[in-house]
Amino acid sequence: MFASLGLMVSLLALGACAPLQGTSTRKKLLLVSFDGFRWNYDHDVDTPNLDAMARAGVKARYMTPPFVTQTSPCHFSLLTGKYIENHGVIHNMWFNTSTGQKLPYYNTQGVSSWWDNGSLPIWITAQRQGLKTASLFFPGGNASYQGEQVNIKKVERLFHKYNNATEWRQNINLVMEWFTKDNIDFVALYFGEPDSTGHKYGPESQERKEMVSQVDQTVGYLRKSIWEHGLNSTLNLIITSDHGMETVIKEDEIHLRTVANFSFQDIQFELVDYGPQGLLVPKPGKLQHVYEALKIAHPKLHVFKKEEFPKRFRYANNSRVTPLVLYSDPGYVIHGRIKVQFNKGEHGFDNEVMNMKTIFRAEGPAFKSGLEVEPFESVNVYALLCELLEITPEPHDGSLDATRHMLLKSAEADHSTWRLALVLCSAAFLGCVIGIACFLCSGKKY
Template sequence: MRLELFLLVAVVLGAAGKPLSKAAARNKLLLISFDGFRWDYDQDVDTPNLDQLAVDGVKAKYLTPPMLTMTAPSHFTTITGRWVEDHNVVHNLMYNTTTNIKLPFKQTMGRSEWWDNGVLPLWITAQNQGLRTASFHYPGGGATYRGQAVDRALLEEFDHPDDNETEWRQNIDLVLSWFSEEDFDLVTLYYGEPDNVGHRKGPDHPDRKTIIEQIDRTIGYLRTGMDRHQLTHSLNVIITSDHGMTTVKKRPQVDEIILNDYIKLSSVSSFEILDYGGFGILEPKPGKEQEMVDALRKAPNLTVYRKNEMPESFHLGRSQRLPSVVVVADLGFNLNSRLILYINKGDHGFHSGEMDMKTIFRAFGPDFRKNLLFEPFDSIHIYPLMCKLLQIQPEAHNGSLAVTEDMLQLGGASHRASQSVLLLLLSMLLLLTML
């Protein structure tokens, strides 16, 4: 009897020493971002492929982006795991408060001096540890960091169309070929929708629903492409976004915020970006800060902050690049500095705590658990998850793997299950000693 128990313990110990899911070499990772995909956009549209992802992988109830809820700052938080005040990409526009330069979003994409602030993005960290990485239109991918470029980077042209479904599929084909034929380990892929249609038509317009259906077909095309390229068992995929979208409040329903009605901006401000969604920045002229703050605080539906007095939860106040005064409009109220020229029907840039600013998270692949509905979490935590998947040592970051590790086959719950097995074995060994 004792011999049989010893043999049983030996067999179970051998099994417990192995991962509970099938051990494999390092799998590849594809990160896809659909700009402006609000957390609930798939709830009023038929999305069979997104629905299937919830069965075949992980779906978070929603994802909270950082303050700022803008494309460039949020994407760079995802790829660095750092708060905006640390990576200092504090706007979609490259600007200089001294020279008053303001470069459009797509021109900013290729300017390394805007992105390279001492924080290394995942592409560079992975390359420095022997991996091959690529960026396909992803914000920050076209810059150099400490003189080092991403192995392969494609930038969008200024007039690049956002909604061409044929091109979307071609992008998928090209990226999958990078994995299957050129042995890339990490690729980040960016699509400009549904942000574009959300701005032009508003989040409740039928055209937004049409784009979500197109995104769903693209995800289906991705999955059949993974089969075709024999990547289904070696490629992990994370699908996410940078921010949500809300309907812009306009006359005659509301009075729009015209800041020049409360103070003559030209007399107190040396620099400003105020006609860009719900988030504005100003640099007061010397000695004019108090006058500026007092006057703007009289405007309705607007919160005015000195940079050094912003809530710690914003993770913005220590930024060296952010100007001295920040204004944040209430949800749906867009900022107008002097004239009402704002034509967007939908926008973002509002407080990240607003549900309309929340976004999506889906993940599937060999390292992810299946049929798992995950609690909401902050996008800052995606970075350590990606490092875990790529089996690389992360840079210093503000996220935590503990938040997301229960998504993984080899982490979290499975690790605790292994510990439970070992405890059972110890109990059996104790029993043997008593026989």
């Protein structure tokens, strides 16, 4: 009798533990960025597909990017979970303060030493933990990190036109193939709009509104493609952006060349004429003179010595940041030796300015539905990506606490499952011991 009882206990316990062996809850993940999509661009345009995604998943009221609100720095914060001063991609342009050399955005994408500055993007972290990843036009995807590249990548051409809706659909088709045929686990997909249109025509223009409609139609095509490829139960989708867009003010502009007591002859290196932010290296012995001249140059211009730059920006504490840092108030851009900026829309402003805020949408098997959440910082997205991919993150500045409430199953639930599994397996082992002991003590012989 005791032997039968012990054997029954062991079998029940083993049966409870056995199904946990070899199971995995990991889903695939697609991160999509529509560059320069301001947080309220869907307020004055009909966006049925983005609205449908919000009803099916999660929508944030807005998301706050890091400073400086530029494309490459903000995207690298998404990929690393770090503020810009900590990951070191401080500008869209690579530069050398000793030689004066500067590279434009496209060329900077291929300079691995600019990106590989001690912080690993999620592509490499995931690959080192057994996953397969891909990048399509995503900033940072064309670089090597500690000698490693993303498994699959597609890089845009020089002078690439980002507004081609046909190409957008072709790229989505390619991503679907990566997921279904190449068994990719994580893809980062980048679209250069509505940023380009916002720059050229301004964020309040009809052209921008039409581009937002094109974005929304593309979101609809993407969501439909996910269903048609049978990925709706295995793929989590996040749609976000890097920053917003501000209308450029053309009156009372900031021109450094006209500032009293200031001369570019006192400057060893300059990176201005790039929206509302500037980096200066004065010649030896000229720092204080240049600082005092520019400090009172224009009521909308803010000039700081590197060590005095406001800590809230989490920007200046990096060796790549120059001794003088400049930024201007919303709408004002900084002109240098001659006027070369003619955009009607710009970004790069203070990240607390509402027009710099951006979007966050998410849906899929991991997310709750019909949930609108309070704003959060974009450095928190990285921890969410790692949670969805079930990988161990690198050290970062964000927290899963900022996004955990979006998920159907929290990390605590996952940990509880494993604790339960451990208890059940321990019970199985104990049941086996009891069963064997009872059998040996029964005195029966066969």
